[in-house]
Amino acid sequence: MRTFQVELRHSEQSAVQFGCRSDQSILDAAYCAGYLLASTCLRGGCGACRAKVIVGKISELAPMSNTHCQDPVSGKITHRLLCVAAPATDVIIEMDRPWRTRSKNPLSSRLPGRLPG
Numbered sequence: 001m002r003t004f005q006v007e008l009r010h011s012e013q014s015a016v017q018f019g020c021r022s023d024q025s026i027l028d029a030a031y032c033a034g035y036l037l038a039s040t041c042l043r044g045g046c047g048a049c050r051a052k053v054i055v056g057k058i059s060e061l062a063p064m065s066n067t068h069c070q071d072p073v074s075g076k077i078t079h080r081l082l083c084v085a086a087p088a089t090d091v092i093i094e095m096d097r098p099w100r101t102r103s104k105n106p107l108s109s110r111l112p113g114r115l116p117g
């Protein structure tokens with residue numbers, strides 16, 4: 001198992017980078033790094049997480065729906081599904097949809113500052 005560098009790009013956002021293990025989905029690694037990517041099924045079937053790998057190679061952790069990976073005009077496979085894609089090299093990915101940032105510890109804002117003594 002290795003860890004590769006992933007860079008996400010979107011035309012409306014500044015690029016972000018994070019590490020992703022070769023046995024981990026890019027969507028999961030993004031979440032751990034504080035980025036929420038569009039997703040629905042998390043099984044490679046809906047296309048919500050589709051994105052274009054512009055540099056590097058990915059491996060498939062599970063089968064991807066060809067329908068969602070194809071260019072609608074040419075029919076060629078141009079996109080990958082990040083919920084079932086792991087990096088096989090360092091990668092640069094052009095996102096179809098923007099991501100959101102999240103607190104890395106969503107519970108921290110709900111914890112009391114101090115318990116009564």
Ligand code: FES
Pocket residue numbers: 038039040041042043044045046047048049050081082083084
């Ligand atoms: S979340 Fe459905 S294909 Fe990735």
